[in-house]
Amino acid sequence: xxxxxxxxxxxxxxxxxxxxxxxxxxxxxxxxxxxxxxxxxxxxxxxxxxxxxxxxxxxxxxxxxxxxxxxxxxxxxxxxxxxxxxxxxxxxxxxxxxxxxxxxxxxxxxxxxxxxxxxxxxxxxxxxxxxxxxxxxxxxxxxxxxxxxxxxxxxxxxxxxxxxxxxxxxxxxxxxxxxxxxxxxxxxxxxxxxxxxxxxxxxxxxxxxxxxxxxxxxxxxxxxxxxxxxxxxxxxxxxxxxxxxxxxxxxxxxxxxxxxxxxxxxxxxxxxxxxxxxxxxxxxxxxxxxxxxxxxxxxxxxxxxxxxxxxxxxxxxxxxxxxxxxxxxxxxxxxxxxxxxxxxxxxxxxxxxxxxxxxxxxxxxxxxxxxxxxxxxxxxxxxxxxxxxxxxxxxxxxxxxxxxxxxxxxxxxxxxxxxxxxxxxxxxxxxxxxxxxxxxxxxxxxxxxxxxxxxxxxxxxxxxxxxxxxxxxxxxxxxxxxxxxxxxxxxxxxxxxxxxxxxxxxxxxxxxxxxxxxxxxxxxxxxxxxxxxxxxxxxxxxxxxxxxxxxxxxxxxxxxxxxxxxxxxxxxxxxxxxxxxxxxxxxxxxxxxxxxxxxxxxxxxxxxxxxxxxxxxxxxxxxxxx
Amino acid sequence: xxxxxxxxxxxxxxxxxxxxxxxxxxxxxxxxxxxxxxxxxxxxxxxxxxxxxxxxxxxxxxxxxxxxxxxxxxxxxxxxxxxxxxxxxxxxxxxxxxxxxxxxxxxxxxxxxxxxxxxxxxxxxxxxxxxxxxxxxxxxxxxxxxxxxxxxxxxxxxxxxxxxxxxxxxxxxxxxxxxxxxxxxxxxxxxxxxxxxxxxxxxxxxxxxxxxxxxxxxxxxxxxxxxxxxxxxxxxxxxxxxxxxxxxxxxxxxxxxxxxxxxxxxxxxxxxxxxxxxxxxxxxxxxxxxxxxxxxxxxxxxxxxxxxxxxxxxxxxxxxxxxxxxxxxxxxxxxxxxxxxxxxxxxxxx
Ligand code: HEM
Ligand SMILES: [Cu+2]
Ligand SMILES: [Cu+2]
Numbered sequence: 001x002x003x004x005x006x007x008x009x010x011x012x013x014x015x016x017x018x019x020x021x022x023x024x025x026x027x028x029x030x031x032x033x034x035x036x037x038x039x040x041x042x043x044x045x046x047x048x049x050x051x052x053x054x055x056x057x058x059x060x061x062x063x064x065x066x067x068x069x070x071x072x073x074x075x076x077x078x079x080x081x082x083x084x085x086x087x088x089x090x091x092x093x094x095x096x097x098x099x100x101x102x103x104x105x106x107x108x109x110x111x112x113x114x115x116x117x118x119x120x121x122x123x124x125x126x127x128x129x130x131x132x133x134x135x136x137x138x139x140x141x142x143x144x145x146x147x148x149x150x151x152x153x154x155x156x157x158x159x160x161x162x163x164x165x166x167x168x169x170x171x172x173x174x175x176x177x178x179x180x181x182x183x184x185x186x187x188x189x190x191x192x193x194x195x196x197x198x199x200x201x202x203x204x205x206x207x208x209x210x211x212x213x214x215x216x217x218x219x220x221x222x223x224x225x226x227x228x229x230x231x232x233x234x235x236x237x238x239x240x241x242x243x244x245x246x247x248x249x250x251x252x253x254x255x256x257x258x259x260x261x262x263x264x265x266x267x268x269x270x271x272x273x274x275x276x277x278x279x280x281x282x283x284x285x286x287x288x289x290x291x292x293x294x295x296x297x298x299x300x301x302x303x304x305x306x307x308x309x310x311x312x313x314x315x316x317x318x319x320x321x322x323x324x325x326x327x328x329x330x331x332x333x334x335x336x337x338x339x340x341x342x343x344x345x346x347x348x349x350x351x352x353x354x355x356x357x358x359x360x361x362x363x364x365x366x367x368x369x370x371x372x373x374x375x376x377x378x379x380x381x382x383x384x385x386x387x388x389x390x391x392x393x394x395x396x397x398x399x400x401x402x403x404x405x406x407x408x409x410x411x412x413x414x415x416x417x418x419x420x421x422x423x424x425x426x427x428x429x430x431x432x433x434x435x436x437x438x439x440x441x442x443x444x445x446x447x448x449x450x451x452x453x454x455x456x457x458x459x460x461x462x463x464x465x466x467x468x469x470x471x472x473x474x475x476x477x478x479x480x481x482x483x484x485x486x487x488x489x490x491x492x493x494x495x496x497x498x499x500x501x502x503x504x505x506x507x508x509x510x511x512x513x514x515x516x517x518x519x520x521x522x523x524x525x526x527x528x529x530x531x532x533x534x535x536x537x538x539x540x541x542x543x544x545x546x547x548x549x550x551x552x553x554x555x556x557x558x559x560x561x562x563x564x565x566x567x568x569x570x571x572x573x574x575x576x577x578x579x580x581x582x583x584x585x586x587x588x589x590x591x592x593x594x595x596x597x598x599x600x601x602x603x604x605x606x607x608x609x610x611x612x613x614x615x616x617x618x619x620x621x622x623x624x625x626x
Numbered sequence: 627x628x629x630x631x632x633x634x635x636x637x638x639x640x641x642x643x644x645x646x647x648x649x650x651x652x653x654x655x656x657x658x659x660x661x662x663x664x665x666x667x668x669x670x671x672x673x674x675x676x677x678x679x680x681x682x683x684x685x686x687x688x689x690x691x692x693x694x695x696x697x698x699x700x701x702x703x704x705x706x707x708x709x710x711x712x713x714x715x716x717x718x719x720x721x722x723x724x725x726x727x728x729x730x731x732x733x734x735x736x737x738x739x740x741x742x743x744x745x746x747x748x749x750x751x752x753x754x755x756x757x758x759x760x761x762x763x764x765x766x767x768x769x770x771x772x773x774x775x776x777x778x779x780x781x782x783x784x785x786x787x788x789x790x791x792x793x794x795x796x797x798x799x800x801x802x803x804x805x806x807x808x809x810x811x812x813x814x815x816x817x818x819x820x821x822x823x824x825x826x827x828x829x830x831x832x833x834x835x836x837x838x839x840x841x842x843x844x845x846x847x848x849x850x851x852x853x854x855x856x857x858x859x860x861x862x863x864x865x866x867x868x869x870x871x872x873x874x875x876x877x878x879x880x881x882x883x884x885x886x887x888x889x890x891x892x893x894x895x896x897x898x899x900x901x902x903x904x905x906x907x908x909x910x911x912x913x914x915x916x917x918x919x920x921x922x923x924x925x926x927x928x929x930x931x932x933x934x935x936x937x938x939x940x941x942x943x944x945x946x947x948x949x950x951x952x953x954x955x956x957x958x959x960x961x962x963x964x965x966x967x968x969x970x971x972x973x974x975x976x
């Protein structure tokens with residue numbers, strides 16, 4: 001009965017919504033509609049991706065063309081280009097730091113989870129909105145505020161934070177050590193506090209919504225894998241972001257109030273500081289307790305999206321639905337016990353290193369299972385290459401390429417040499433950066449028709465995909481070689497060292513490839529904004545997909561379904577079911593109406609289903625009587 | 627270089643023109659019909675075939691580039707090994723490369739081959755194949771087994787590398803600061819003297835505590851000179867922020883942490899002279915770089931290691947003069963008994 005009650009309440013809530021009319025501010029700005037909030041996250045995420053990408057182009061210019069006269073950038077960068085036309089070294093580090101921070105947190109956490117968890121959770125589980133629309137709105141505006149603060153730090157005279165996105169103290173604690181650790185770092189910390197608050201509010205909402213607001217019949221075993229991934233991502237975020245908050249808070253204390261959590265025995269700028277007894281390694285433990293789960297926070301939603309898109313466009317059920325869920329659960333749990341693999345040579349006890357090496361290589365197993373399941377889903381499918389499908393396949397490729405190098409880095413003996421070299425840069429850009437980015441793109445191409453009621457142009461999508469797919473490999477694959485050769489990361493230039501003096505040509509190549517790939521993203525931008533207004537009007541279910549969002553009207557109002565929320569009678573992956581005439585059976589089609597395609601165990605459920613439907617009928621009658 | 631920029635500009639121009647062109651076609655298509663380009667139309671369009679073929683082309687082209695470049699450049703990215711444990715870790719590296727390489731190639735062949743082979747065909751229908759527990763178990767267990775083997779061999783190497791240094795290891799202290807390294811040798815007693823960061827000043831940049839008798843024979847060196855074939859222990863610390871000692875040819879890396887001294891021991895296997903022969907580079911030097919971001923000069927923290935024969939090492943070692951000899955002021959405030967010892971050392975070294 002509880003289920004039924006929820007749905008009647010939903011109906012009431014919806015009637016209320018129809019009564020008031022949204023004005024511009026409540027519709028587009030301080031909206032509590034999860035769909036609009038999702039779009040706000042998306043557009044903001046795209047904005048940040050452009051900024052983050054542009055910063056990487058700036059430092060790639062430096063790395064690819066170390067001798068270049070950058071005076072032409074002076075109108076933009078002002079004093080950061082010195083009289084001789086070369087980039088300031090502190091500013092180089094600031095660029096790298098901002099690039100990493102922006103990409104990891106603003107683009108691939110907020111831009112990805114924020115967009116799709118918000119947009120898809122209520123639509124795919126059959127809910128009117130998030131559990132708390134108001135908190136959802138706050139979540140976006142905290143993110144926005146966080147962005148404003150981070151953005152303004154770019155314009156400080158002393159520059160933004162420059163100690164790397166991992167902000168290891170003492171560098172990040174001492175202004176004497178690098179100018180970016182002054183005001184820049186302060187703003188970084190404030191921005192991240194708002195960001196964490198935003199993520200937590202979002203996460204709490206995603207979790208409660210998934211647990212409490214599923215429509216009739218939407219059991220956990222019938223949730224699309226997208227929802228499973230968003231759900232588990234939110235759980236990870238909820239458990240790990242507070243730890244970053246604690247780490248940041250202690251850093252604030254060390255910076256401003258003279259405590260010594262992370263600082264000890266420092267002599268800098270001609271004076272011995274009073275701090276003793278702290279440990280920089282403590283910070284690293286706290287940071288990576290978030291930092292590693294963070295990798296899965298950006299990756300899992302992308303994998304969820306890919307599962308959905310691959311199944312739909314292979315016209316095949318996702319292979320191993322249960323195994324996919326179990327692997328994601330495994331990844332969720334294990335992601336909390338591998339953090340110190342980032343610290344094998346930090347000076348921590350080598351025995352800990354051994355433990356973390358074992359745990360780390362265990363986490364490779366569920367990842368491998370996922371890859372094999374994707375491959376088997378493609379096998380004997382009937383593949384339709386929509387742009388979303390191409391990006392999904394690209395993601396699988398990056399996930400393999402980047403995942404395999406993780407096996408090197410997780411092995412502490414091998415990591416001695418590879419740690420903090422370009423091998424690491426190659427690894428995480430493929431497995432985390434590019435894979436998640438492709439998940440984001442995949443999601444945008446796939447759900448654009450639902451978001452905006454119009455289609456994006458396919459041909460432009462194809463060109464965008466091939467340019468980006470080839471481009472990403474050309475940018476990041478060569479970095480493996482440079483890394484094996486020992487080139488350290490976060491280097492302004494390598495010419496000081498004989499062992500790292502080669503590969504100027506390869507670095508130039510990488511930079512050119514990066515510029516072309518970055519430029520290629522404007523094709524997407526054009527397609528995105530143009531199609532938003534001028535694209536062809538989308539049909540209701542353009543990809544002939546099973547999930548609930550395609551049962552809403554073309555432009556769903558606040559509340560998503562004009563009448564009752566549809567009930568769900570089957571899992572979301574009944575594609576090409578033998579016996580069925582169509583090659584897809586939406587989740588809303590009762591088993592009792594498809595006797596020709598039901599499997600033996602499904603036949604048994606038909607009677608149960610009839611009982612539920614009868615109950616539903618009563619409720620409808622009761623509603624009408626009111 | 628400007629050629630590149632010009633090429634880039636051209637590319638931009640072309641893509642803009644092309645976009646404008648597309649824009650026009652888009653508009654005209656819009657006017658013509660409201661017919662939607664949905665899945666139904668994509669699957670029968672030529673694009674589906676083109677994309678499928680492109681995946682195969684990509685597989686072949688990328689596969690070729692990968693093999694060609696990996697073999698052609700092998701000698702360039704593979705740094706010669708100059709330490710005993712380096713041979714072990716490199717061996718592990720290449721074993722892992724072989725194992726993952728096979729998986730990398732196989733899975734990619736499957737990925738792109740399936741994409742090509744199972745492209746949409748009007749008369750076909752996808753197989754309804756939702757699960758197979760036996761398969762899932764196989765591909766859980768097999769990777770688990772392979773990984774176990776890799777981990778255990780890695781763990782054994784790691785255990786040996788991080789084991790306590792042998793008693794007779796030559797002790798060298800490396801101190802990182804913005805933006806250079808300083809080396810200190812333990813002297814004849816092979817015991818480094820104590821230090822305290824509060825003692826650091828212009829004449830005592832390492833904060834050495836000269837009231838500790840072990841410090842009296844400690845000396846500094848511009849180059850880190852070490853004997854081939856004998857164990858060497860680096861005691862690593864930092865004065866201001868994090869740094870990391872990275873000696874790429876030695877396959878050695880360890881963070882330098884303020885407030886927490888760290889260590890790494892190893893056995894060099896080739897002298898600098900031998901390496902000069904091997905690489906054919908008469909200027910070859912072993913280098914130490916910093917691999918933990920530490921500020922603007924992070925990319926320029928270089929120190930040279932010179933590996934010599936044990937005999938040469940002994941000779942060099944005997945020629946070095948302790949701190950207190952170079953700068954007798956350092957012992958000015960010592961208690962009387964220590965001062966006596968110190969003065970004897972100074973005399974001996976004259
Ligand atoms: C336009 C595409 C991109 C290019 C050309 C690029 C290039 C680079 C390079 C060369 C570095 C290393 C800089 C150094 O160590 O000196 C770097 C750092 C980094 N990138 Fe990217 N990147 C791109 C996109 C991304 C994306 C999508 C992500 C999202 C995960 C990302 C995350 C990071 C992170 C976390 C760092 C480390 C920052 C640090 O060292 O503190 N990047 N990037
Ligand atoms: Cu990690
Ligand atoms: Cu450094």
